[in-house]
Amino acid sequence: SSELTQDPAVSVALGQTVRITCQGDSLRSYYASWYQQKPGQAPVLVIYGKNNRPSGIPDRFSGSSSGNTASLTITGAQAEDEADYYCNSRDSSGNHLYVFGTGTKVTVL
């Protein structure tokens, strides 16, 4: 199956901007979606498609993509944004249907 690689951890000062990246060959063919997971909770969809936010997701979350890299940007990070973030896309290898990224722990300082 394809792989989606993310940096294990990033930190951001309160109110500043952080970009989380996701790299993989499947991203050349498919859009990524992004999920926020807080400890002990189920993941929550925050970005899908080209750059779409589900109802209730703050507009400080945005997505972008270029080549084999998708990015999730949090502009003006808040304390409640501290969480694990996972990317996901269809699997271009044909073996699996979907693949999740390795996950990034975001710490808000």
Added chain:
Amino acid sequence: EVQLVESGGGLVQPGGSLRLSCAASGFTFSSYEMNWVRQAPGKGLEWVSYISSSGSTIYYADSVKGRFTISRDNAKNSLYLQMNSLRAEDTAVYYCAGGNWFDPWGQGTLVTVSS
């Protein structure tokens, strides 16, 4: 309120079987593709299986192919995962998630495979 509620998890010995259920409410379940996703303790998310809205198209991750079976009953607004020949490495929280963008998610049910 859109809701998915998983059940059926528990402790099972290696080689044993479990059947997970996912009850849907608050949306038109029969129109939604559905997925199972699992998360081993302290690890990341792993896609497990997919089923189309009608149930006619099914996919599995290589790690579970031949051992797990996904199914659904649209009349009962329910999704299932039959898990056979369970291994220690299948220990995880199992989530059901709706749609091709994995929204919504259930709260998860813990499966522990241990002797």
